[in-house]
Each structure stands twice: as C-alpha cells, then as structure tokens.
Amino acid sequence: xxxxxxxxxxxxxxxxxxxxxxxxxxxxxxxxxxxxxxxxxxxxxxxxxxxxxxxxxxxxxxxxxxxxxxxxxxxxxxxxxxxxxxxxxxxxxxxxxxxxxxxxxxxxxxxxxxxxxxxxxxxxxxxxxxxxxxxxxxxxxxxxxxxxxxxxxxxxxxxxxxxxxxxxxxxxxxxxxxxxxxxxxxxxxxxxxxxxxxxxxxxxxxxxxxxxxxxxxxxxxxxxxxxxxxxxxxxxxxxxxxxxxxxxxxxxxxxxxxxxxxxxxxxxxxxxxxxxx
Amino acid sequence: xxxxxxxxxxxxxxxxxxxxxxxxxxxxxxxxxxxxxxxxxxxxxxxxxxxxxxxxxxxxxxxxxxxxxxxxxxxxxxxxxxxxxxxxxxxxxxxxxxxxxxxxxxxxxxxxxxxxxxxxxxxxxxxxxxxxxxxxxxxxxxxxxxxxxxxxxxxxxxxxxxxxxxxxxxxxxxxxxxxxxxxxxxxxxxxxxxxxxxxxxxxxxxxxxxxxxxxxxxxxxxxxxxxxxxxxxxxxxxxxxxxxxxxxxxxxxxxxxxxxxxxxxxxxxxxxxxxxxxxxxxxxxxxxxxxxxxxxxxxxxxxxxxxxxxxxxxxxxxxxxxxxxxxxxxxxxxxxxxxxxxxxxxxxxxxxxxxxxxxxxxxxxxxxxxxxxxxxxxxxxxxxxxxxxxxxxxxxxxxxxxxxxxxxxxxxxxxxxxxxxxxxxxxxxxxxxxxxxxxxxxxxxxxxxxxxxxxxxxxxxxxxxxxxxxxxxxxxxxx
Numbered sequence: 001x002x003x004x005x006x007x008x009x010x011x012x013x014x015x016x017x018x019x020x021x022x023x024x025x026x027x028x029x030x031x032x033x034x035x036x037x038x039x040x041x042x043x044x045x046x047x048x049x050x051x052x053x054x055x056x057x058x059x060x061x062x063x064x065x066x067x068x069x070x071x072x073x074x075x076x077x078x079x080x081x082x083x084x085x086x087x088x089x090x091x092x093x094x095x096x097x098x099x100x101x102x103x104x105x106x107x108x109x110x111x112x113x114x115x116x117x118x119x120x121x122x123x124x125x126x127x128x129x130x131x132x133x134x135x136x137x138x139x140x141x142x143x144x145x146x147x148x149x150x151x152x153x154x155x156x157x158x159x160x161x162x163x164x165x166x167x168x169x170x171x172x173x174x175x176x177x178x179x180x181x182x183x184x185x186x187x188x189x190x191x192x193x194x195x196x197x198x199x200x201x202x203x204x205x206x207x208x209x210x211x212x213x214x215x216x217x218x219x220x221x222x223x224x225x226x227x228x229x230x231x232x233x234x235x236x237x238x239x240x241x242x243x244x245x246x247x248x249x250x251x252x253x254x255x256x257x258x259x260x261x262x263x264x265x266x267x268x269x270x271x272x273x274x275x276x277x
Numbered sequence: 278x279x280x281x282x283x284x285x286x287x288x289x290x291x292x293x294x295x296x297x298x299x300x301x302x303x304x305x306x307x308x309x310x311x312x313x314x315x316x317x318x319x320x321x322x323x324x325x326x327x328x329x330x331x332x333x334x335x336x337x338x339x340x341x342x343x344x345x346x347x348x349x350x351x352x353x354x355x356x357x358x359x360x361x362x363x364x365x366x367x368x369x370x371x372x373x374x375x376x377x378x379x380x381x382x383x384x385x386x387x388x389x390x391x392x393x394x395x396x397x398x399x400x401x402x403x404x405x406x407x408x409x410x411x412x413x414x415x416x417x418x419x420x421x422x423x424x425x426x427x428x429x430x431x432x433x434x435x436x437x438x439x440x441x442x443x444x445x446x447x448x449x450x451x452x453x454x455x456x457x458x459x460x461x462x463x464x465x466x467x468x469x470x471x472x473x474x475x476x477x478x479x480x481x482x483x484x485x486x487x488x489x490x491x492x493x494x495x496x497x498x499x500x501x502x503x504x505x506x507x508x509x510x511x512x513x514x515x516x517x518x519x520x521x522x523x524x525x526x527x528x529x530x531x532x533x534x535x536x537x538x539x540x541x542x543x544x545x546x547x548x549x550x551x552x553x554x555x556x557x558x559x560x561x562x563x564x565x566x567x568x569x570x571x572x573x574x575x576x577x578x579x580x581x582x583x584x585x586x587x588x589x590x591x592x593x594x595x596x597x598x599x600x601x602x603x604x605x606x607x608x609x610x611x612x613x614x615x616x617x618x619x620x621x622x623x624x625x626x627x628x629x630x631x632x633x634x635x636x637x638x639x640x641x642x643x644x645x646x647x648x649x650x651x652x653x654x655x656x657x658x659x660x661x662x663x664x665x666x667x668x669x670x671x672x673x674x675x676x677x678x679x680x681x682x683x684x685x686x687x688x689x690x691x692x693x694x695x696x697x698x699x700x701x702x703x704x705x706x707x708x709x710x711x712x713x714x715x716x717x718x719x720x721x722x723x724x725x726x727x728x729x730x731x732x733x734x735x736x737x738x739x740x741x742x743x744x745x746x747x748x749x750x751x752x753x754x755x756x
Contacts, residue, residue: 014739015467015747022454022461025686025698026468033703033733035686043663043686047695050657093658094318096585096623131658193621194657195693198455215546215586224484224691229455238485254516254548258487273463274750275501 010036023197023228046196053199055089058133058191060165066141067163074148077162080113082106082177086168099170101212102177106166110180113162121161123151123243124183124210128169132191132199139202139225139232140189146236154240156247171205171219178210185246186210187239192223200226204235206242208252218253220246294339301335306343307353310409311593312336313416315633319581319594319624326593337417341383345374348409354590359541360551365407365603373405382413389414389426389644396431403606403646408539408599411641415595420633423640424676430643432679434611435570436531438476438508438716440679441648446711447680448702449614449650450475453691457484459497460750465685466501471726471743472699473735474683476717477612477650478532478575480512484691491515492528499529505724505742508716510567510611512575517549517557524560531566532575532611533557539578539600542588551604558608569716572611572648578602579616580634581624594624595634599641606647612680613647615639617669618655619694628665631655635669639678650680654696663687663695667704670697674705681705706733 009031016027028039035043064079071079083106086092086099102110127140144163151158161181166173171190178186188205195201202225207218220242225235238258246252292303303309311325313336320326327333349369352362371378376398380388388394415423433441440447452465462481469475479502481494491513498511510531513520517535524530535554538544544551554574561573583589583597598615605613615638618631625631635651642649653669655661670681687698705711712718712730721727725740739747 011735011737013468013471014744015464015471018464018467018747018750021750022458022464023690024452024454024461024465024468024684025688026464028686028700030700030735033700033707033735035698035700039686043688046688047657047662054658093621094623094626095322097322193693195690196657196688196695197690198693201455201693213587217546217548222485224455226455230484254518257519258485273459273497273500275463275467275746276504277745277749 043196050194050196050199053134053194054131056133058129058136058167060167063127063137063140063165067144070141070144070148071163074152074160076160077113079163079165080109082109082164082166084166084168084170084173089168092168096170099168100172102173107176107180110177114180114182120182120184122157122159122184122247124161124164124178124181124186126164126166126174126177126186126188128166128171128173128188128190130170130191130203131193132201134194134200135191135202135226136189138200138227143189143202143225143232143235146232147239150236150240154244156244171203172214174205175207175210175214176212178207179212184209185243185252187243198224198226198229201229202226204239206239206246206252208246208250220252220256220258292339294335296335301332303336303339306347306351307592309336309340309343310353310413310416310596311591313340314593314595315416317594317624317630317634318622318626319584322623323584323589323594325591340413341381341386341417343382343413345380345382345385345410346378348407348413353409353592353596354540361539361541361544361600361604364551364607365600368404368607369407370404373402375405376402377405383417385410385414386417386422390422394426394429396429399430399644403644406644408603408641408645409596411644412596412599415637415640418640420636420672423636424672427640427643427676432643432646432648434572434648436510436567436572436611437569438714439569440477440611440714442715443677444710444712445714446674446678446702446705447477447650447714448474448683449477449612449680450479451482451682451684451689451696452479453482453484453684453689455484455691457490457494462494462497463501464750467743467746468685469683469699470507472683472703473713473721473726474699474702475507475509476714477680478510478512480514480534480575482514482692486515486519488519488522488526491519492523492526495523495528495530506720508720514577517553521557521560524564529566530561530564532573533561534575534577536577536582537601537604538582538586538588539597539604540583540588540590543583543586543597544604546586546588551607554608572609574608574610575612575614576605576610577614577616578605578638579620580638581620584624585620595637598638602642602645602647606645611648612650613642614650614652614680615642616652616654618659618661619652621656622659625659627660628655628662628668631659631661631665632669632672636672636676639673639676648679651678652682652696654682654694656694666695666697666701670701670705671708674709674711703733
C-alpha cells in the first residue's frame with residue numbers, strides 16, 4: 001500500500017483536485033474498476049465512527065448549562081428536561097412510536113408549567129437528541145443565540161415558552177410538547193442521522209398549531225445545519241422567514257413554501273458552474 | 278386438513294388451519310397476508326407479524342390455498358374509503374388476468390416459475406395482476422424464486438434513452454450536496470460521468486426544498502446535458518407541487534418526482550393525491566422534452582412509509598409497498614425506485630431484512646410491469662455494512678434490476694446514508710456483463726470515457742472536453 005506501489009497499479013483521477021470544492025468522495029481513483037485500498041479503508045473507518053456516534057448519549061446537564069446564559073438574557077422560565085417513552089437506545093431504534101411521545105413524568109412537568117402561566121406562548125422550542133447527540137451539543141447554543149437575537153429585533157413580539165431538552169426523542173415529540181405548552185408554533189431541533197462525513201448535522205422542523213398526531217405534511221423542514229453545511233446564520237434567516245409566514249398565514253407544512261431565497265436568487269443571478277464554459 | 282374457503286369460513290375467522298392438535302385462525306385476508314410475511318422489524322412494530330415461526334409457515338400454507346380471484350372480491354382496504362383501492366380495482370384488466378384467473382396463490386408461484394411463463398406471456402399479464410396478488414405470491418417465494426421470475430419480466434421505458442432492455446443496467450447519478458452548492462454538485466456530476474454513471478437520470482435531492490432552489494438546480498443540470506449532448510434526463514427530487522409550479526414558471530423539467538405510498542392516507546401525509554399526479558404528468562408531457570419516449574414520472578417508494586405515516590390500515594409493510602406500485606403504474610413512469618434501506622432499523626432491521634425486502638420489491642414491481650430500480654442502501658443506525666450492499670447489488674444485478682444509484686464513494690453527504698457508488702456499478706457491469714442504456718453507452722464511447730465498452734474499461738486519460746472543464750474549475754476557484 002505504499003505510494004510507490006499505488007502509482008504502479010492504481011489509476012489516480014486527474015479531477016481529484018476538485019475535492020477542494022466538496023466533501024463528496026470524488027476522484028478516489030481506481031484499481032481496475034474497484035476502489036483502491038486506501039479509499040476502502042478510509043470508508044471503513046468513517047462508517048465505524050458514525051456507528052459509534054449513534055450510540056453516544058446526549059449530555060443533557062452540560063447542554064442546559066450551555067443554555068443558561070440565553071435563558072437569563074431573554075428572561076425565559078427554567079429549562080425543562082424531558083424524556084420520551086423509549087427507555088433506552090435499543091428501544092429507541094426499533095420503536096419510533098415510543099420516541100414520538102413523552103413519558104408521563106415529562107408530560108406532567110409541562111402540564112404543571114402551563115398551570116403556572118396565564119396565557120399561551122407564541123413559540124415553543126424543543127431540543128431533541130434524535131440520532132446524533134453530537135449535532136445537538138455542537139450546534140444548539142450558537143444557533144439559538146442567533147435565532148433569539150433576530151426574534152428580539154422582530155416587529156412582532158415573540159412570547160417564548162421554556163426551552164425543553166428531550167432524550168430519546170423523535171421529531172413528532174415536538175407536537176406533544178407544543179400542545180401541552182399551549183404554544184402557537186413549535187420549532188424542533190433534532191440530531192439527524194449521522195452521515196459518514198457529517199456526524200454533526202442538525203435538523204429543524206416547524207409546526208404551526210402543534211398537536212399530537214400531525215403528519216409530516218404539516219411540518220416545514222430545514223436540514224443539514226452544521227459548520228460545514230447550512231450555516232447557522234442562513235438557517236436562522238430561513239427559520240425566521242418560515243415563522244413569520246406561518247404566523248401570518250396560520251399554517252405550516254406543504255402549504256407554506258420556503259421562499260426566503262427567491263428574491264436573493266432573482267437579484268443575484270445564476271452562479272455559473274465549471275462544466276459550462 | 279385446511280379449511281380456508283371463504284364460503285366455509287365463519288365471519289369471525291375467515292381462515293382456519295388445523296395442524297396436529299392446534300387450530301390456527303386468521304380473522305381477515307389482511308391478517309393472513311401479514312402473518313405469512315417473512316419476518317421484519319416494521320411488521321413487529323405494527324404488531325401484525327406472526328407470533329411464532331410455525332404460525333408464519335402455517336399462514337403461508339393457508340395463503341397458498343387462496344384463489345387469486347379472491348383479491349378482486351375482497352379489498353384489503355375498503356373501496357369506499359381509499360382511492361388507491363379504487364384505482365387498483367377499477368384499472369384491473371380481466372382479459373389480461375384470464376390465463377391465471379383459475380389459480381391459487383400457491384399455483385401462481387408454480388406457474389410463474391414454470392416454462393409456460395415466458396417473458397412474452399409475463400408482459401401480457403402485467404395489467405391482470407393486482408399489487409395484492411403480487412405481494413401474496415412473493416410471500417411464499419424464496420429469494421431465488423424472486424430473482425428468477427423478475428429476470429423473466431421485461432419492462433422498458435424511455436425519455437432521452439431506452440431503459441430496461443435485457444442485459445442492461447442503468448444508473449442514477451446522484452450528485453447531492455449539503456448546501457446545494459453549484460460547484461460541489463458539478464464536481465460530483467463530473468466524477469459520475471467520468472465513471473460512466475447517469476443514464477437512468479441525473480437526479481438531485483435538494484437540501485433546501487423550495488421552488489426557486491429547484492429551478493436553479495433544474496437549469497444547472499439542463500445546461501450540462503445540453504453542453505455535452507448527453508442522452509439522459511434530469512430530475513430535482515422536490516415535492517410534486519413544487520415541480521408543477523416550476524413548470525408554470527417555465528423551468529426545464531424533464532421528469533416529475535414524487536415519493537408515493539400504497540394507501541390514500543400515506544399519500545395525504547405526503548401532501549398529494551392521485552389527481553395531483555395526473556396534473557403533473559400532463560404538465561410534464563406538455564413540455565415535449567423527451568426525444569426517444571414519453572415516460573415523464575420518477576417515483577420513489579420504500580417499505581415502512583405507510584406505517585411511518587400511521588396510514589397502513591393493519592396491513593403488513595410489504596403489501597402496502599406493492600400497492601404503491603399500483604399507484605406508480607397508472608402514470609407510466611420512466612423510473613420507480615425502492616429506497617430499500619433508507620428508512621432505518623425500525624422497519625428493516627439488518628442486512629438480511631434489507632436484502633429480502635429489496636428482492637421482494639424488485640420482483641413485485643417487475644411483475645406489475647414497472648421499470649423497477651433499487652436504491653441499495655443503509656443508514657448508520659442499521660445493522661448493515663458494505664458487504665450487505667455488495668450481496669444485494671449482485672443479487673439484483675442477476676435479477677435484472679432496471680437501475681441502481683451512483684454516488685461518489687457510496688457516501689451521500691446530503692442525505693446521510695450509504696448507497697451504491699460509481700465503482701459499485703462498474704463492478705456489477707463487469708461481473709454480470711450488464712451494459713448501460715444503448716444511447717448512453719454510445720455517448721460514453723464517443724466522449725472517450727469508455728475505452729472499451731464491451732469490457733467496461735475506462736479511459737486512462739482524461740477526455741479533452743472534461744480536461745477543459747477541470748481547468749475552468751481551478752481558474753474559477755483561484756479568482
């Protein structure tokens with residue numbers, strides 16, 4: 001597997017240099033039509049790491065501490081720690097139905113919270129571990145910081161519910177949280193299933209008028225929020241657009257198209273690609 | 278020994294079977310189908326699976342005795358409440374069904390494997406078979422049966438090339454990028470083309486799902502196809518309503534995409550109904566962009582989607598999946614793709630279950646007359662790895678699978694899963710002699726990408742037009 005032997009047997013690809021423009025595994029070269037040994041082993045290592053990432057638990061205490069500054073800055077009630085009905089990771093992986101619902105103590109916590117509050121909230125935010133705790137621990141604090149900054153500057157007033165952190169949860173658990181908190185909209189931050197090159201990818205799901213039992217058609221999704229994916233600032237811009245539109249139209253999902261880039265593209269014109277001279 | 282005729286059955290238990298000292302009861306045809314299904318996690322999740330290995334085989338015995346005609350008399354989901362059932366029943370072709378109308382499910386397996394069932398006979402049969410009949414017979418077929426019969430089913434479709442000819446295998450070039458970055462996408466397209474991929478379609482899953490983004494990507498791919506005069510088609514895998522809007526705005530739409538399921542409620546959860554699909558097909562046809570044929574739809578499916586949407590009506594996931602093919606064939610698709618391992622371990626737990634599902638889906642699709650491809654794939658939370666994919670790829674290659682995915686190094690950096698790579702497609706070409714669509718193969722030779730098309734040998738040198746593109750890429754990058 002020395003470089004010298006590679007040169008003799010392996011056919012490199014002249015376009016390997018394009019890897020500076022993408023994380024995709026392009027220009028791997030070939031031996032015959034097969035993967036060279038080095039590329040094969042790199043893949044195996046990445047797969048091993050991704051599998052390990054699925055099974056690492058979210059450090060919920062550390063996350064709550066990270067969020068403390070935001071909570072006090074924006075005068076939010078105390079953050080609530082919640083758990084789904086899936087008791088552990090193996091159960092979570094095979095029983096998505098359990099991951100979509102809160103366990104009884106968690107549901108009680110939210111009911112008590114609402115009993116303490118006079119009127120409902122404009123927005124509930126659920127931070128859910130999903131399939132990558134790394135996505136949550138790497139992105140949540142910075143993303144929410146940027147989001148709150150924008151919400152504070154918005155012409156409308158946004159009454160934010162206490163933040164919730166959910167273990168062993170899936171996207172739809174946000175509907176129950178939103179419903180119990182009497183929130184007009186819920187934004188779910190969830191760890192997406194880790195890719196080989198992106199174990200840290202965050203997904204954002206917005207539902208207007210959340211209640212238990214809604215389907216995906218009622219949600220808007222922004223995916224791949226991470227340092228080398230969709231940037232936090234771009235994600236915030238899209239979320240703000242969707243939130244304001246959802247509030248204006250009183251709906252979300254397939255009837256609410258995400259058009260935050262329409263004007264941008266029309267104004268900026270098309271970026272050329274190198275395949276077109 | 279068995280007592281499974283509908284006349285003899287009490288209303289309480291439609292099917293009974295005495296085995297030794299034990300009597301097995303199956304209340305409905307749907308329950309019988311579910312319990313006869315080879316084991317998988319999604320049916321366990323739905324609570325419809327057999328309670329023991331013996332019960333599963335007894336259910337298979339009973340199912341084998343069910344006359345095919347019964348599936349025309351007894352809808353698994355009521356006709357009145359489900360437009361997919363209505364489509365299946367209303368579109369059934371009794372004349373096409375005639376040659377097998379006297380058979381039971383068990384006889385039908387024998388017939389399919391017999392020398393009577395030639396490719397020509399099977400082609401004439403497509404419209405006479407309902408999805409439920411296909412699902413039922415698949416449940417009592419072994420993997421080798423599924424392969425052998427699928428191999429006899431010949432289905433071709435066409436847009437700018439001809440897909441599905443015997444001895445051919447096409448590939449979808451899938452240049453997804455996590456931010457839809459134009460340069461990143463172009464880099465993956467170049468990589469794919471130079472490895473001979475992309476005759477089924479160049480198809481992008483957009484990271485951001487809006488109309489403006491879809492149009493941007495449509496224009497990108499259309500530009501590349503025109504510039505290099507590639508006999509293939511493009512598709513942005515966005516919601517059907519987005520594509521309709523893009524067509525209204527004058528975007529260059531080759532194929533309309535939609536994820537579809539086998540029940541009305543599943544499709545409602547996906548945000549469309551059958552009328553939407555018909556409108557979209559008409560809109561795409563009105564553009565007259567096909568040069569070789571007029572198949573303008575690209576559908577994706579996958580076992581578990583109905584249960585995932587809580588829209589399975591107590592059916593097993595493989596029966597729901599077959600019903601999705603009933604939806605697909607109404608709209609004469611260019612491509613139907615079962616994304617077999619994408620949905621995760623709660624529906625297909627490991628490599629063994631993924632393999633079985635892939636072979637079932639391909640068989641059912643082909644028997645119903647669809648240009649059936651397979652996204653041979655897995656996620657990082659499933660118990661599967663590259664070896665499982667190699668196995669299924671080889672099996673589906675032998676079965677005559679219409680197309681597979683092609684992605685750089687098996688790693689989809691946008692959707693976060695692993696599917697077949699450009700290298701994998703060349704492996705199966707060499708191992709089985711499976712050639713690309715003829716128009717595309719001629720283009721690969723003309724462009725000097727293939728040095729020897731027969732031997733699937735790639736050129737050692739970078740073909741001149743692409744060398745220029747590469748130069749342009751780095752000039753652009755430095756400026």
